[in-house]
Amino acid sequence: MTRLKALNKSTRNNIIVLGIILVIYVICRILMAAGAMSNLMQGLLVPLCYYSILAISLNLTVGILGELSLGHAGFMCIGAFMGAFFTKCTENSISNVFIRYGIAMLLGAVCAALFGGLIGVVVLRLRGDYLAIVTLAFGEIVKNIINALYVGIDNKGLHISLQDAAALKLAEGGEVIVNGAKGITGTSRDTTFTVAILMLILVYFIIVNLINSRSGRAIMAIRDNRIAAESVGIDITRFKLLAFTISAAMAGIAGVLYSHNISSLVATPKNFGYNMSIMILVFVVLGGVGNIRGSIVAAVILTLLPEYLRFLADYRMLIYAVVLIVMMIFNWNPACIAWRKNHPIKGVLQSVIKKKEGSASGKEGGKAS
Amino acid sequence: MSFISYLIKGISLGSVYSMIALGYTMVYGIAKMLNFAHGDVIMVGGYIIFIVMSVSGLNPIVGVLLAIILCTLLGITIERVAYKPLRKASSLAVLITAIGVSYLLQNVALLIFGADTKSFSSVIKLPALKLAGGALTISGETLVTIPLCLIIMVALNIFIKKTKTGRSMIAVSEDKDASVLMGINVNKTIAITFAIGSALAAVASALLFSSYPSLSSTSGAMPGIKAFVAAVFGGIGSIPGAMIGGILLGVIQILSSAYISSQLSDAIVFFILILVLLVKPTGILGKVMHEKV
Numbered sequence: 194m195t196r197l198k199a200l201n202k203s204t205r206n207n208i209i210v211l212g213i214i215l216v217i218y219v220i221c222r223i224l225m226a227a228g229a230m231s232n233l234m235q236g237l238l239v240p241l242c243y244y245s246i247l248a249i250s251l252n253l254t255v256g257i258l259g260e261l262s263l264g265h266a267g268f269m270c271i272g273a274f275m276g277a278f279f280t281k282c283t284e285n286s287i288s289n290v291f292i293r294y295g296i297a298m299l300l301g302a303v304c305a306a307l308f309g310g311l312i313g314v315v316v317l318r319l320r321g322d323y324l325a326i327v328t329l330a331f332g333e334i335v336k337n338i339i340n341a342l343y344v345g346i347d348n349k350g351l352h353i354s355l356q357d358a359a360a361l362k363l364a365e366g367g368e369v370i371v372n373g374a375k376g377i378t379g380t381s382r383d384t385t386f387t388v389a390i391l392m393l394i395l396v397y398f399i400i401v402n403l404i405n406s407r408s409g410r411a412i413m414a415i416r417d418n419r420i421a422a423e424s425v426g427i428d429i430t431r432f433k434l435l436a437f438t439i440s441a442a443m444a445g446i447a448g449v450l451y452s453h454n455i456s457s458l459v460a461t462p463k464n465f466g467y468n469m470s471i472m473i474l475v476f477v478v479l480g481g482v483g484n485i486r487g488s489i490v491a492a493v494i495l496t497l498l499p500e501y502l503r504f505l506a507d508y509r510m511l512i513y514a515v516v517l518i519v520m521m522i523f524n525w526n527p528a529c530i531a532w533r534k535n536h537p538i539k540g541v542l543q544s545v546i547k548k549k550e551g552s553a554s555g556k557e558g559g560k561a562s
Numbered sequence: 563m564s565f566i567s568y569l570i571k572g573i574s575l576g577s578v579y580s581m582i583a584l585g586y587t588m589v590y591g592i593a594k595m596l597n598f599a600h601g602d603v604i605m606v607g608g609y610i611i612f613i614v615m616s617v618s619g620l621n622p623i624v625g626v627l628l629a630i631i632l633c634t635l636l637g638i639t640i641e642r643v644a645y646k647p648l649r650k651a652s653s654l655a656v657l658i659t660a661i662g663v664s665y666l667l668q669n670v671a672l673l674i675f676g677a678d679t680k681s682f683s684s685v686i687k688l689p690a691l692k693l694a695g696g697a698l699t700i701s702g703e704t705l706v707t708i709p710l711c712l713i714i715m716v717a718l719n720i721f722i723k724k725t726k727t728g729r730s731m732i733a734v735s736e737d738k739d740a741s742v743l744m745g746i747n748v749n750k751t752i753a754i755t756f757a758i759g760s761a762l763a764a765v766a767s768a769l770l771f772s773s774y775p776s777l778s779s780t781s782g783a784m785p786g787i788k789a790f791v792a793a794v795f796g797g798i799g800s801i802p803g804a805m806i807g808g809i810l811l812g813v814i815q816i817l818s819s820a821y822i823s824s825q826l827s828d829a830i831v832f833f834i835l836i837l838v839l840l841v842k843p844t845g846i847l848g849k850v851m852h853e854k855v
Contacts, residue, residue, distance in 0.1 A: 261657050315836050319843050321798075322596040322657055326790055327839070330832045333784075341825050355825070467783070471665055478658060510669045517662030518644055525651035 203405045210401075210486060211394065218390050233500060239454045242389035243447040244496050246396045248476035248488035250443030253400050255474070256483030257409065258436040259416030260317070264328030265444050266469035267335040270460055271308055272301035272445025273452035274339055274371070277380040280453065281370050282346060284381060294383045294453070298392075301449035302442040308335075309441025310434060317433040320419075324437075332470055339460045344371040376459035377452070384453040392450060393489075396443050401485055403439060412436045468510065475513045478520050567698055568820045569813060574704040574773065576812020577711035581766040582789035583796070583804040584718065585759030591735040591799035592755045595653065598660035599640055601786015602667035603760050607633045607767030608777045609671060612682055622685040622768075629764040637760025638753055646749070664783075671779040682775040685768045703773045714765065715805050718758075722801065731755060735799065784828070788815070791835045797848025806846060 200208070221238060224230040247265060254262045276297040287293040312331060316324045343354045347367025354360040358369050371377055403409050411432045414422040423429055452458045462468065472495075480491030499509055523529050582604060589597045607629040614625030644663050648656050688702030722728035733741040734751045742748055770785060771777055788811060796807025814834060819827035838845065 255654070259652075259654055261654060261661075263661070315839050319839060322653065323794070323839060323843075325596065325598075325657055325661075326787065327832075327835065330787055330791075330828075330835065333787075334829045334832050337825070337828060355823075467780075471661065474658070474661070482654075507673065511666065511673065514662050514666035514669055518659050518666065521651075521655045521659040521662065522644070522647050525655040526647040527650060528647070 203401070207398065207401060210397065214390065214394055214397075218386075221386065237496065237500065238386045239384055239389045239450065241493055241496055242386075242393045243450040243454075244473075244476065244492040245393055245489045246447040246450070247444055247473045248480065248492040249397060249400055249485050250440045250447070251473050252477045252480070252483065252485055252488045253403070253436055253440040253443070255477050256481075256485075257404055257412055257416065258433060258440075260433070260437070261322070261325040261474075262328045262437070262440070263325050263467070263470050263474070264312075264330075264332030264335075265440075265473050266465045266467075267328070267332030268305040268309060268441040268444035269448035269451065269469075270332075270335050270339065270465035272305040272448025273458060273465075274377065274448075274460070275304040275445070276301035276449030277377045277452040277458050278344070278370060280380050280383070281377060290381075290383055294388070297383075297453070298446060298449045301452075302445040305445025305448065306438045306442035310438045313434045313437040317437060318430045329467065329470075332465070332467065336460045336462070336465050339371075339376075340374045342371055343369065343373050345369040374459065376457060378457040380453060380456070380458060382453060382456065384450050389450055389454075392446055396446060397485070397489075399439070400443065403436075404485070408432060408435060471510075471513060471517075475516055478517055482524075564820075567700070568816050570700055570704060570708075572813035572816035573809055574707045574812070575816055576792075576809035577708055578766050578770045578773075578808075579785070579789045579792045579812050580805045580808020581711055581714065581762050581769075582785060583793040583808045584715075584801065585763050586790050587793040587796075587798055587801060587804040588731070588755050588759050590793070592731060593645065593752050595645065595656045596660060596790070597645075597756075597759070598657070598786075599663040599667060600759065600763060601782040601784075601789070602664050602671075603633050603636060603763040603782070604767040604770065604785060605671060605777075605779065605782030606636060606667060607764035608682060608771045608781065609675060609680075610764075611685060611768055611771070612680055612777055615683060615685075622687075626685060626765070626768045629767065630761050633760045633764035633767075634757045637756040637763075641753055641756040646752075668779045668783070675779065677778070679781075680777040682771040682777045684772040684775065686772050701773070703769070707769045707773070710765075710769070714762070718762075719801065727751070727754060788831055791831055791838075794835060794845055795838050797845030800845070800847045800849070803845055803847035 221230070225235060247269060251262065251265050254260055254265075279297045279300050280293060283293055283296075287296075308331075312324075312327060316327050338355075341355050343356070343358050343361055345352045345358070345361040345363045345367050347364040349364055352361040352363060352367070358372060361367075361369065363369070404413075411422070411427045412435070414425075414427060415429055415432055419429065451464075476492040476495055477488055479495065480487030480489070499506065505512070523533075582600065585600050585603075586597065589595065589600070610629040610632055611622070611625040614620050614628055615622055640663055644659050645656065648659055684703060686703050686706045688705055690702055691700045691705055692698070693700065722731060730741065730746045730751050731754070733744065733746055734748055738748055741751075766785075767782075771781075789808065792807040792811040793804050794807070795811060796803030796805070811831065811834070815827055815831055818830045822830065
């Protein structure tokens with residue numbers, strides 16, 4: 194314990210978080226082995242991991258960089274399709290699952306990062322709220338294009354078409370891999386709970402270490418005061434781009450986890466649409482903008498809660514909308530800030546305790562002033 | 563001939579876009595915020611007209627007038643409840659709130675009207691005009707849309723340049739603090755801006771859904787994004803810019819879906835936004851804003 198205290202603060206926090214995640218992992222494993230975990234819960238374990246990854250990666254953009262991205266589901270979509278596409282192509286040629294899945298993961302992340310970088314190069318050098326609207330449009334368009342995309346493979350190589358499967362003109366023995374609106378079917382389900390947890394830990398450490406690094410401090414300086422940051426020689430566009438690209442790459446990883454957890458991958462408004470991006474944003478806002486651990490907690494709670502509160506299913510999105518508005522006003526309105534200063538949580542608890550003590554002592558010894 | 567008919571169709575759609583874009587650009591100029599919920603006000607307007615026409619069977623004009631009144635009230639309420647408490651907050655907080663409002667409107671509409679797409683019957687009951695011996699047909703909707711948009715834009719320009727309220731809007735957009743010192747009621751001016759923008763959105767909804775009659779809870783979002791692209795294209799904050807940007811964007815969209823690919827027309831619009839941001843981020847008529855340190 195004393196050795197733990199001797200470490201610097203960020204290392205100590207990292208070890209604690211790692212410990213908590215590992216403990217939860219072990220508990221889940223024991224419960225599964227003992228058969229005490231319902232099928233519903235077992236099915237949720239992997240989604241919990243990729244939702245957490247999505248939430249912390251979006252928090253890098255929203256909380257640390259201070260820009261709003263509404264196309265996070267779009268980056269996830271790119272990662273998902275790229276990863277699944279690679280796995281389908283090489284299912285027969287690469288037999289080792291670890292190597293194949295590792296490359297798929299890397300490819301998904303790199304592709305998502307590439308698109309993130311492309312958008313970032315254009316938008317992040319500008320001031321104003323352009324990133325939000327560009328990423329929003331991007332997310333929708335990625336979905337539309339993938340729904341119209343046909344890719345097949347035969348012994349001559351890849352065939353790509355935006356019309357239909359027949360336009361691919363595949364040779365005999367060729368296979369249609371991406372089949373337009375039907376997506377990719379029959380990807381081997383390589384994502385296990387262990388892999389997902391490992392990726393969550395990896396992404397968590399990449400992001401936390403980025404935040405605590407020199408680059409991270411530069412990014413936060415840009416967020417807090419762009420002009421001051423520029424005047425001390427921080428390359429604004431470069432650091433903004435760095436943060437945004439990493440955030441997109443991590444969303445790509447979440448996408449690969451997602452696509453290898455289901456048997457048929459299609460791009461619908463439900464999984465890669467605007468609603469998904471908003472849901473991730475709600476995780477971030479509820480967990481605390483800029484609070485990476487908070488994002489994980491919020492993602493876990495908000496994924497589990499709807500499963501147990503089925504009767505509220507129709508109102509879920511409505512509640513999300515209200516959460517966004519109320520949280521922002523509560524956090525930023527001057528009147529609310531003043532109210533919170535006068536009513537700090539610690540103070541309220543203390544006053545409650547004092548009242549109890551006061552009433553208790555009042556019973557014993559008359560008036561307690 | 564088909565090119566001319568596409569061109570006219572494009573100008574018609576473009577004038578609707580420019581009316582929506584006016585709402586974005588005015589609010590952006592004055593409150594310095596991106597009002598994400600603007601597109602969804604169009605959707606609300608569409609539903610109001612739809613209810614009045616299909617349920618009560620009243621004259622469509624009544625429906626449009628009611629939509630204008632209710633959307634104006636909605637715009638003022640949104641500003642009052644969601645944006646006014648955040649006047650001094652960071653732009654990120656305001657943006658997230660705006661998305662929250664947009665999402666709220668969409669989901670309230672979804673709960674009330676259900677997920678199925680409603681078919682909107684046209685507000686405009688004018689016969690189509692046939693020119694050049696039937697080779698060129700101009701629909702009644704187009705015949706109304708283009709002149710009406712022109713009239714509204716000219717009227718809006720006169721309002722802003724000549725009246726006291728209009729000039730106070732310019733003053734607030736130039737310098738909020740100085741206009742307070744000049745005795746301008748900034749809160750009132752911002753509320754009026756939201757009211758005008760929402761009223762224009764209601765008119766736009768009548769015209770838009772008359773030409774493109776499928777109405778669902780998300781059918782305001784895409785025209786909203788395109789109108790925002792139009793506003794950026796023309797130079798955000800500039801009123802003539804919104805008009806020019808809107809019409810150009812409408813023409814580009816119709817021509818590209820006719821001659822290139824209808825599936826990719828959204829992607830082309832998005833590509834234009836990227837191109838504008840790359841080449842001239844201030845837009846066609848935008849001013850370069852100098853920062854004060």
